Amino acid sequence: MHLIDWLVIGAYLVWIVYDGLKRTRSANEMDGYLLAKRSLPWWAAGLSVMATQLSAITLVGTTGQGYADGMRFVQFYFGLPIAMVILSLTVVPFFFRARVYTAYEYLEQRFDAKTRGLATLLFLAGRSLSCGVVIAAPAVILSIVLGWNLTLTVLAIGVPTAIYTMFGGVQAVAWTDVKQMAVIVLGVLAAVGALIAGLPDDVSLGQALHIAGAAGRLRTLDFSFNLTEKYTVWSGTIASLFLMLAYFGCDQSQVQRYLTAKSIDEGRSSLLMSAFFKIPLQALILLTGVLVFAYYLFVQPPMLFNPAHRALVEASPRASEFRQLERQFGAVHDERRQAALALAAAGEGNDQPRLASARAAFNEVDDRLKATTSQAKGLVREVTGDQLFDDVNYVFPTFVTSRLPIGLVGLIIAAIFAAAMSSISGEVNALATTTVIDIYKRHIRREATDAHYLFVSKAATGFWGLLACGFAVYAAQAGSLIEVVNKVGSLFYGTILGAFILAIGTKRATGHGAFAGMLAGFATVLLAARYSAISYLWYNVVGAAVVVAVGLLVSAVTEPRR
Amino acid sequence: MNGKAPDASADPGDRSRTGTYVAVILLEALVVAGLYLFGRYFSA
Numbered sequence: 001m002h003l004i005d006w007l008v009i010g011a012y013l014v015w016i017v018y019d020g021l022k023r024t025r026s027a028n029e030m031d032g033y034l035l036a037k038r039s040l041p042w043w044a045a046g047l048s049v050m051a052t053q054l055s056a057i058t059l060v061g062t063t064g065q066g067y068a069d070g071m072r073f074v075q076f077y078f079g080l081p082i083a084m085v086i087l088s089l090t091v092v093p094f095f096f097r098a099r100v101y102t103a104y105e106y107l108e109q110r111f112d113a114k115t116r117g118l119a120t121l122l123f124l125a126g127r128s129l130s131c132g133v134v135i136a137a138p139a140v141i142l143s144i145v146l147g148w149n150l151t152l153t154v155l156a157i158g159v160p161t162a163i164y165t166m167f168g169g170v171q172a173v174a175w176t177d178v179k180q181m182a183v184i185v186l187g188v189l190a191a192v193g194a195l196i197a198g199l200p201d202d203v204s205l206g207q208a209l210h211i212a213g214a215a216g217r218l219r220t221l222d223f224s225f226n227l228t229e230k231y232t233v234w235s236g237t238i239a240s241l242f243l244m245l246a247y248f249g250c251d252q253s254q255v256q257r258y259l260t261a262k263s264i265d266e267g268r269s270s271l272l273m274s275a276f277f278k279i280p281l282q283a284l285i286l287l288t289g290v291l292v293f294a295y296y297l298f299v300q301p302p303m304l305f306n307p308a309h310r311a312l313v314e315a316s317p318r319a320s321e322f323r324q325l326e327r328q329f330g331a332v333h334d335e336r337r338q339a340a341l342a343l344a345a346a347g348e349g350n351d352q353p354r355l356a357s358a359r360a361a362f363n364e365v366d367d368r369l370k371a372t373t374s375q376a377k378g379l380v381r382e383v384t385g386d387q388l389f390d391d392v393n394y395v396f397p398t399f400v401t402s403r404l405p406i407g408l409v410g411l412i413i414a415a416i417f418a419a420a421m422s423s424i425s426g427e428v429n430a431l432a433t434t435t436v437i438d439i440y441k442r443h444i445r446r447e448a449t450d451a452h453y454l455f456v457s458k459a460a461t462g463f464w465g466l467l468a469c470g471f472a473v474y475a476a477q478a479g480s481l482i483e484v485v486n487k488v489g490s491l492f493y494g495t496i497l498g499a500f501i502l503a504i505g506t507k508r509a510t511g512h513g514a515f516a517g518m519l520a521g522f523a524t525v526l527l528a529a530r531y532s533a534i535s536y537l538w539y540n541v542v543g544a545a546v547v548v549a550v551g552l553l554v555s556a557v558t559e560p561r562r
Numbered sequence: 563m564n565g566k567a568p569d570a571s572a573d574p575g576d577r578s579r580t581g582t583y584v585a586v587i588l589l590e591a592l593v594v595a596g597l598y599l600f601g602r603y604f605s606a
Contacts, residue, residue, distance in 0.1 A: 071597065081586055081590040082587065084586070085587065088579065089583070209604045212604065213604035213606070214605070218601040218604045219605060220594075220600075221594075221601075265579070272579075272586055276586060279590060279593050283597055
């Protein structure tokens with residue numbers, strides 16, 4: 001990587017840490033440290049909500065999805081605007097009027113301490129695991145693509161974030177999130193510009209999109225009703241609605257973002273901002289991946305985007321088989337490039353039979369190229385024993401580092417850092433807040449000075465930051481664990497969401513009912529994950545439904561709260 | 563306390579947003595329709 005790119009990344013890190021530490025002055029009491037004295041404008045809280053949700057996994061993984069599978073993944077977000085409206089009408093006013101620091105405090109006000117305690121433990125377990133993965137995933141990719149030391153990459157992402165979050169509290173989190181969102185959007189737009197500029201002179205953007213469309217990359221909606229299929233209109237609208245309700249309504253890492261807003265109304269506006277912008281932003285990120293696909297129609301990509309696996313195969317006894325596949329890949333890619341140019345030329349006129357013939361020829365050679373790549377991936381799986389191997393997350397970083405001009409490489413790596421850091425800061429901040437408010441202040445030391453709780457909050461932030469870095473180092477070396485832990489959130493969310501539906505949606509539910517419902521819901525989700533083939537998005541629906549059903553049943557036979 | 567939930571309209575920071583909610587859903591439906599038509603146009 002060029003010195004200028006290093007300087008861009010360094011400048012980004014210095015700017016963000018300085019900006020975060022600048023907030024230390026306004027974080028000298030608990031209310032300021034944990035809730036910014038409920039003083040943030042809606043747009044800052046809203047950008048913080050969006051930045052916390054958009055992790056580096058989203059940025060790198062979504063562009064990879066766009067490259068390999070097209071725009072279908074955008075359906076995953078169809079439930080989000082509906083969820084934001086429902087939350088604006090329900091939990092936002094409840095949380096603001098209850099003057100709570102955490103979502104789980106409200107469960108004790110409505111039910112009892114054990115229900116609050118169980119929700120707290122489920123949140124801490126799920127979020128602490130995912131926080132490590134949020135650091136580990138981009139660190140693994142950047143270290144492999146750029147040849148950086150893995151542990152140092154984890155620390156380069158995690159330590160600066162932990163430092164400014166520890167000293168600046170939620171103000172540092174929110175205001176750095178605002179700047180990090182700007183860096184992310186700038187990075188994505190710069191990549192789109194570079195991709196369009198990188199198309200051959202005789203191929204326009206419209207022609208490139210037509211070819212991507214012919215390859216099925218621009219199909220957005222899938223109406224098939226299949227519970228094992230991850231991305232359909234139904235899973236994206238119904239199952240994703242439950243996931244989004246749980247994530248934005250019951251996960252402290254999001255609740256704490258909008259609790260910093262000045263009023264109920266501004267809190268609502270901060271959520272509605274995501275409702276407006278999330279789908280277009282995700283579509284833009286996916287389109288970036290589609291444009292990478294269009295770019296590599298004319299420039300030969302590596303057969304495997306993960307150089308570490310490629311090196312393993314090349315060092316194995318089956319290296320000659322791999323080299324043979326690579327030669328085949330090069331020849332078929334050349335054929336596909338010719339077919340793409342022919343399709344672009346055929347699209348210019350009104351000769352429909354010629355267009356149909358060019359399209360059929362392109363699809364035939366594209367299928368052959370996919371088959372060759374698939375054989376190569378199969379070879380990697382056999383040689384390495386890694387049955388989950390897929391290199392989709394390496395597509396965008398490989399493109400950036402090998403094809404973009406000096407300066408832009410640094411900007412886009414800074415954007416990947418920004419996406420990771422904005423999520424980690426919000427999560428560490430929420431883990432610390434929940435630890436202090438729902439455990440320390442509730443069960444260990446109920447009466448103490450504000451200065452004492454502020455000190456404990458900072459210590460808890462430092463603790464969770466270090467723990468996340470430590471877990472990230474472990475998770476990064478465990479490889480496929482990342483795929484598994486990525487789905488962990490959905491094991492917990494449905495159960496917590498069910499408790500909040502009982503709390504806000506019914507008057508008859510009791511503390512015993514909610515507690516029993518949560519235990520039953522969590523057990524059912526674990527069984528579904530172990531013994532059924534349903535996509536993990538549906539765990540949220542299953543968990544919430546069981547909590548509500550069992551909760552109401554047990555409530556009917558137990559004493560109501562007096 | 564009279565046992566009733568607090569009156570939402572009593573909070574100056576809490577105004578009715580029905581129009582905004584409807585606008586959000588309609589606008590996002592238009593975005594989805596736009597994405598669908600975009601895909602159809604370039605896939606044809």
